[in-house]
Every structure is written in C-alpha cells, then in structure tokens.
Amino acid sequence: MAIGLVGxxxxxxRSLPAWLPWASLGALFLILVQGLxxxxxxxxxxxxxIVTAHLGTALLFFCTLLVMGTALMPYQxxxxxxxxxxxxxxxxxxxxxxxxIGGLVGSRWAAHLCFGTADLCSVMNAHIAGVVPPTxxxxxxxxxxxxxxxxxxxxxxxANAAGLLVLLQIALGVATFKLRLQVEPLTVCHQxxxxxxxxxxxxFTVLALRDLRAQxxxxxxxx
Numbered sequence: 001m002a003i004g005l006v007g008x009x010x011x012x013x014r015s016l017p018a019w020l021p022w023a024s025l026g027a028l029f030l031i032l033v034q035g036l037x038x039x040x041x042x043x044x045x046x047x048x049x050i051v052t053a054h055l056g057t058a059l060l061f062f063c064t065l066l067v068m069g070t071a072l073m074p075y076q077x078x079x080x081x082x083x084x085x086x087x088x089x090x091x092x093x094x095x096x097x098x099x100x101i102g103g104l105v106g107s108r109w110a111a112h113l114c115f116g117t118a119d120l121c122s123v124m125n126a127h128i129a130g131v132v133p134p135t136x137x138x139x140x141x142x143x144x145x146x147x148x149x150x151x152x153x154x155x156x157x158x159a160n161a162a163g164l165l166v167l168l169q170i171a172l173g174v175a176t177f178k179l180r181l182q183v184e185p186l187t188v189c190h191q192x193x194x195x196x197x198x199x200x201x202x203x204f205t206v207l208a209l210r211d212l213r214a215q216x217x218x219x220x221x222x223x
Contacts, residue, residue: 002028003028048108051103081155084148099194106187108123142163155208169194
C-alpha cells in the first residue's frame with residue numbers, strides 16, 4: 001500500500017500539494033527500514049536496541065501518515081491558536097520519547113530483572129519518572145485550549161481526548177507495574193493507548209500549525 005501511495009501521488013502530482021509525493025516516499029522509506037529492522041530482530045534474537053528501534057520506526061511511520069492525512073483534510077482555521085502549536089509539538093515529542101523508554105523497559109526485561117534481581121532498575125525508574133514531563137505538558141495544553149476563545153472544535157476535541165488518554169495511560173501504567181507485567185493484554189493496552197495519545201497530539205499539532213499559518217499578518221498603521 002505504501003508503494004501504491006507513492007505511485008498515486010506521483011501520477012496525480014500536478015493536482016496535489018508539492019510536498020505530498022516526497023512525504024509518500026518518506027513513508028515508503030520508513031517501511032523499508034522497518035522491514036530491515038524486523039529481519040535483524042529475528043537474526044539477532046531480539047536484541048534490545050534493535051527491538052526498540054523497530055518500535056520507534058513504527059511510531060514514526062504512524063506519525064508520518066497522520067501528518068499527511070491531517071494536512072490534507074478539509075479544515076476551517078480560526079486564526080486564534082497562539083502558542084498552542086508549539087505546546088502540542090512539545091507534548092508529542094515528550095510522549096514519543098516516553099514510548100521509546102517504555103520500549104527499552106520491555107525489550108530489556110527491565111521490570112522483571114528489577115523485581116527479581118534488582119538489575120536494570122535505573123531503566124524502569126527512568127520510565128516511571130519520565131511520566132511527569134509529558135503528563136504536565138498535555139494537561140497544560142488542555143488548560144490552554146480551554147482558556148482560548150473562538151477555537152476550532154477539532155482542536156478542542158483532540159485536546160480533550162489527549163487529556164483523557166494521558167489519565168488512562170497513567171492508570172494502565174500503574175496497573176501494569178503493580179501486576180509486574182504478567183498480564184499481557186494489559187501491557188498491550190498500555191502501548192496501544194500510548195500510540196493513540198501520540199496520534200491525538202500529532203493531529204492537534206498539524207491542525208494548530210495550519211491555523212497559525214492562516215493568521216493574517218498585522219499591518220502597521222500610520223501614526
């Protein structure tokens with residue numbers, strides 16, 4: 001499907017935004033890298049750095065498709081976002097970083113080793129402490145959206161969804177920690193909600209940037 005996307009965007013390039021064929025090529029490149037990392041994951045017997053890179057590339061591919069789709073969807077800007085795009089971008093980067101650390105916890109069996117032999121506790125503690133920056137940034141984004149008048153309903157819905165998802169993610173993380181990663185569906189849900197939260201923040205950031213670009217440039221008045 002990624003190859004088909006590249007072909008279609010190239011065929012209809014005259015009626016599409018100039019960036020779309022290049023973005024499609026970027027998505028295809030990430031698929032190729034993901035396939036290579038998948039093969040290395042098997043050959044190297046689940047080596048932790050390759051497994052973590054495999055997760056990171058998958059999330060980048062996911063974000064790339066979201067950026068493309070959100071940038072192409074119909075959207076009516078209000079020109080009232082202010083600093084919201086940069087808050088959303090910061091939150092998305094922090095959630096992505098936290099997902100990578102979580103991948104390290106899983107790929108290195110850090111939780112099991114820490115509970116069993118007190119090894120790699122620093123990796124697990126880094127993931128636990130890493131919850132604070134993205135959580136505070138997402139909550140700050142939600143409050144900022146509530147305090148911003150005349151904002152697009154899309155932005156309000158995505159911000160509210162991100163706020164609910166971050167609270168759900170914390171609850172799942174606590175439950176996963178208490179059960180020592182022994183309940184596989186709970187661990188999978190923890191990763192799924194993390195990816196969904198990242199997707200909400202990416203969509204918010206793209207729409208907010210579109211809104212920011214639509215703001216009129218103030219014209220100085222004569223004295």
